[in-house]
Amino acid sequence: MIHPVLPMLLVGILFGVGLYGVLARRNAVLVLIGVELMLAAAGLLFVTVGSLTADPLRAGQSMTVFIITIAAAEIAVALAVILAVFRARGNIDVSQRGSDD
Amino acid sequence: MVAALLAAPLAPIVAGLALVAGDRVPRAVSRHTAYAVSLAATLISLLAAALIAYDRPSLNRPWVPEVGMRLHLAVDGISVPLLLMTAAVGVLVVIHARHEQPGGGTPGTFFGCLLLVIGGGIATFLVQDAISFFLAFEVVLVPMWVLINRFGDPKDASERARAAATFVLYTVLGSTLMLVGILTMVFASGTADLATLARHPLPAGQQTVVAAILLIGLAIKVPIWPLHSWLPRAHTIAPTAGSMLLAAVLLKMGTYGIVRLVIAPLPAGVERLAPYVATCAVIGIVWGGLVCLVERSLKRLIAWSSVAHMGFVVLGLMSGTAIGLQAALFANIAHGVVSALLFAVVGGLKHRWGGDDLSVARRALRDVSPRLSLALVIGLAASLGLPGLAGFWGEVLAIFGAWNPGGDRSTGWFRLLAAVAAVGAVLAAAYALRVLRIVWMGDADGGRPLPPSPESDARGGELVVVTVLGAATVVLGVLPIILLNTTSGAVDHLMAVVGR
């Protein structure tokens, strides 16, 4: 059994890297990846804590599954939107100003 | 009788809403119809107010339980004079509005907004529930904004917008602060009923903060120096009828609110804050007086004099004595009548002259328009506190009240304030006579007095308005006992509750 500090550390690192990616990248897909990293951190935290507690529902594990599922759904929508953006203006740069009608 | 309670505020409000909303459907309401409807509504309201004053009915039923609002309508000695004055001024304002209807919009909207303001004023003095009081307080805002913004001085659209916005924003800030104070009290005591609030005061320590918030909020409405700067601007721009309502009704809501919401339920807080508020009030007296000495716009000058006069009212309120309270309530009514009269006259003059710049030399008004000039003389004389006219009793009794303040208030400081207020009364004389010297006596030198020109004198509706208001000024001055006896019972009761 590994000591919970290590996974916790990993959670922090993953979340930080994800946040950095979100803030630093201008490509929408890379931003998506950053978000995925952050979600992964959350999932990891759930699993870690879930393994430490004796929850009859296994809530930690099931939450992780839910998060992954939701993330998948979101990615689907996100890719669709990014596609639409690309069609509309030819790039997927998230640092470009929005425009009016 | 309960019907009268509802009819008094609702007749103008419903008629006003109908006029405003029905203005375009299917076509604009004619001036005649608008006038007839308005006159009928205000007369009904006046009749109902008289019935209420006579019978003192009461109506108390739940309305919006979610916020503890009840439909509790009743009157006592403090509100009856204000109620009657508002209803009566309402009728006069409508009559005057027919005489002098400004451009800028349809008659339906104009009269409708006037009615809404009148109805809001009447409702304010009828409700016995703190939150409904706030509601009634707010009713007048939007119509008044429309009156100033659309029907104000036609010369300068941007100044109109600025004046209207200044008025409405200042007032909203004040009333929201007042709401905060009200809600604090309501939460602490679990009821919004004004009488119950007064019977169950907050702990003394908390009273100061709540009283401060309420006083700041209400000070904007009154207005107390230095929160007054909306008033001259609004008055200068507003149409005559709007100015009359503003001075006679809207300012009174502030002082009435101080009596009901601050003095009665928060005696300890008032005692702590009274020296500061009274000081501001007295600064306002002197400040207003001084500005009037050099002000060039006649209407603005009268507005400034309102600041000074309301200073006396607040000084009386803050003195914490029955004399001061009586004086304040009297001065309140007196100012309502006198300022309505002055604004009617001055508005008429501005209308005739096409401007109100005092530095323009004009013929002596006493020769040109004898009736109008008599009204002006009565109004200004009352404004300088001439005995025999309405202004005198309130101011002199306010000084008497402030000389021996109640409670633990600093006697020395209040005596100083009373002395300064007395000096402020001298300033009132100086500016009132300044106006008389310029307007009434005229600037043109030499020669025989010119024959009057009846066509430019007060006639018809205007004559009715200035006559009634002038007569009221004289009656209040000669027989102050009518008013003082009406309020004395309620004041004694209030002072007993406050614990003096």
Add this chain to the structure above:
Amino acid sequence: MTLTYDWWLLAPVLVPGVGALLVLVVDAIAPRLGRVHWALTAGLLLVGAATVIPGLLPSADNPRRTLCLSDGSCLYAVDHVGAGLQFTALVSAAVIVLLALPIRVPTERAPVQAALLLTATAGASGVVAARDLTSWLVTLELATVPTVALVALRARRSATDGALSLLTTSLVSFAITAMGAALWFAATGTVQLGGDAVLAASHDADSRRILALAVVFIVAGVGFKLSLVPFHAWTPEAFGGASVPIGGFLAVTSKVAALGALLVIFRGVSVLGTSALAAIGVLAAISMTVGNVMALREQQALRFLAWSTISQAGWVVLPLAAVSSHAVRAAAGYLVVYALATLVAFAVVTALAHSDGRNHATRLASYGGLLRRRPLLGVTLALALLALMGLPPAVVGLVAKVLALGPVAGGRLWPLAIVAAVNAMLGVAVYLRWLRILFGAPTDPGTHDRLHPVHLAVVAIGLAALVVTSIAPQLLLGLVGR
């Protein structure tokens, strides 16, 4: 492991949820039905709303629970406030659908939009009643993700820009919320959102700290959805880009979902006392101020409404800064009033955009003299704006303001109360700008199409609702309990 099921109780979630499938199925069977889908959707939403009505009655149990585990904890509970919010969400969505009904869109897009809208509504309706982290997180995202697609589906450049803005923010917020949820789980050791676990966790200093972090992460995540500053940047972009009814959906139904989600968390944490939620007060104050100040200079009607939404969101969460039994009802009550007024405003804008063309409805200047040009629309819009200002004759708005300020004043949070008062003033300045334009000189749009009857009906009903609730505000406020 067994769960109890009360289908009637679940119906507000199930009806739109299943309805979304039904719409897709209908489209598969009989393609290109166009407006029929919208009508079906509206019907479904109204049916869903009807199923909430028993919960609105004062006699209903408070709360009513289902999906209960054997240990007695339940995953789904609807109290009076929850029922009121569900009802608001469903009815507002139905109104949005009715507003969208006359608008011509490519026929293949209608069922997609309808299904997305139904899904989001189901999420909104569900998150209100969720009582555990899992269903809370799922329904919250169910209410969020479809809106991104809905915005994007207008398929103009501005719409995709808005959608991108919304998308990125929502994703990050979701990540933050998920992190918050994980921290919550770490602190309390359970996915239940009830107060007992929180109370137990608060005794231990470490878990207290983690719980604090969890709460602020969750508040930040939900703050995005409520458009609280500084999580608000997407709002004007999305409102400006989306079609007008979808803007309304973001402004109203989404907000119901967000507040519902926040209230679920709030109920759990409120046992800890006041300081825990001071952050909400700060966010409320900043939101009001920024929203109002920005709206003062905004020239586009839709973006104006977005800023207005931001400042109103501040008002919505304002009472939550004071932890008291009134706070929840006050916030919900304010939200309901806000929902009504905003819906009516959007209805007017939609109607105008439909008859005069979108270009004649998106600029504030094009509303010049609307009171004279189209009295019904003008009066309705004026009344809605007055309700948002909180000034009579729209008494209902004023009562809402009283409601929102009540807990703050009662809790003696003076700085917050004073900021709120200043913002009441700023708000009046903001809406007066528009009101003044309504009174002002008419601008001629060139076209004089008659209003679509559905729009006409919706606007008329909206006007009637504002008038009736101004005379008897308790009718509206009674939705969220007494």
Add this chain to the structure above:
Amino acid sequence: MPSASRLDTQSLALDLVLQPSHLVVLLPAAVSVLILVLTRRSARGAFVIAAIGGLLGLLAAAALLAQQARGGAVADPRTIGELKVGPALAVPLRLQVDRLMVLVAVAVALVSLVVQVFARWYLYSDPRYRQFAATVGLFTAAMQLVVLSGDVLLILVGWELMGWCSYLLIGHESERAKARRASYKAFLVTRIADAPFAIGLAVLALGARSTSIPQIVQHWQSAAADHGTALTAALLCVICAVAGKSAQVPFQDWLPDAMEGPTPASALIHAATMVAAGTVVLAKLVALLELSGTARVVLTIVASVSMVGAAVLAFCQHDLKRLLAWSTVSQVGLMLLGLAVLPVREPADLGISHLLSHAMFKALLFLLIGWLSVLVGGTIVERQSGALSKHLAVRWLVGIGLLALAGVPPLVGFVSKDLIVDEAARRGVDGDVSARIAFVALVCVVALTAAYTTRMWLILVHRTGRQRVVVREAVEDSYDIRDVGIVEMLAGSPQVDVHGRPLRRDEPMPPVVDDDDDGPLPEPQPGAGARTGLQLLAILSIVGGALIFSPMLEVDWENANLWLIGASLVLMAAVALLVRLMSIGTVYGDAAARLPLPLRSSASRGFDVDAGYVGLVARPVVALARGVARLEGGLDRGVQALPALVTRVAGAGFRLHTRRPTSGLVAVALGVVLVGLMGVIWW
């Protein structure tokens, strides 16, 4: 018969709500109301109302006097009822009828009636006659209210109303800038002096917990030992107001300027109403004055300085109307000294008796100078010189008035003045400081009064060189001297009305009463009523002194100091002789012409006190007002700058909102950090 039982024929007590004391106040007030309400541009109607009202007012006062003499007067009649202002202060608002005040009321009513009747002639062609008559009515009512009031608030009412009426009367001819300024100045100066009045009355009333004068006197008499400072302060406040209304130093300068008003108005202001009101009020409070040595000394000094200074100024005046005005200041000072040197615990008989005598002869003199001014077209020395030698009808009356003013026995002026001098001497011997000051001042004033009255008389009867030539020619050319009227000889100078404009022939001339002896000479003169009134005043000026023998006045006339009287007579005679010597050889018979010109011109301007008022009060106040107005402008600009500020903030906000998704994300990240910090710190 209910009415029969209501009048007690023995004591004349009347059992009605409306007492004669009420009527004394109400009838003159009714005059003004009725004139304003009933008449429309009809001067005749206004005159009828004014005359009848004035007469009724005089009758009511006479009835009150009779009642008082027979003991049937109600001592404290109710007025509008008690004002309810809480337990700390009773405001009964009752009148107070006592011996002295009834006399004053009669005098006021009489003077007012004569003034009303005279004004009809004097202002015959004045388009504002109605307003004038109405104002005089109100003025009289206000004075009667002060006289009969038993409540400090009622005093204040009458007091301020009088100030207002004086404003209206002085500004009557408001088309002239000087009249406008004079009225403004008169009201403001008195109003400034009144500011302490309200405070003083507040102190007195709040101390006694009542505004009733008897109660105030009673309370303070017992409380003076403990609250001496408060009493002194209150009395000083009252004295300040009295000095303002009675034109004593340092407020004296408004009164000469008030000569801009029509002469009947001056007669009213000087003789019976406004100026005398100070004396009346102090007389009511005289019992308190004795309790405060400081207040008495201050009053003595103020009155003495005013008295002597005004007498000097009167001597130097170039305008005879202003001479009379300054003499009023001097005489009022005399009255106030009468109060200041009063024997302990005595009612204010000395001051009031001089008030009464002054009312008679000063009204007479003012009305006569008005008459003369109509005849010769002005009141300056050049115009008036020789007026009496041309217009003999006025001569006797003027002579009587001036003799009374100078205080020549046995005229009324002598009687009342000598009583005061006597009392001052007596108390001065006893060692009373204020009495000694008063005595010195009185001696000066006796001499100065003799000087200026002699001067005036000499001017009025002076015959200019041209006149003498004309008279000689007339005598030489005429067979019958009696047929030659002097006016006719001067016909070269056209007749002018009060405005100095030539009288037009087509205007109705004042009614002329034919006099058989004088033949058909059209000399403007007042109507018979006015002349009767003047004659009545003259008679009263002669025999009014007999009043001291009646029980209505309680003065100590039996122990008159005959040596003192003799000395003062010698002094007066010597001064008169001196003045006569000085006048010889001057062009207009003006003794003052011997004085250096700068002194005369400066004195004519009241030693330029007006410049002091302007420099010390008016300019600083206006400068302060401008400063405040600037501050206010700044405040207003500050408030109005807020929208601009908010707009700028919004502009910055728009720059911050770059509309890029990335900036939104940065904001979210910052928000999380912010919220996290708050959560961690505040948990």
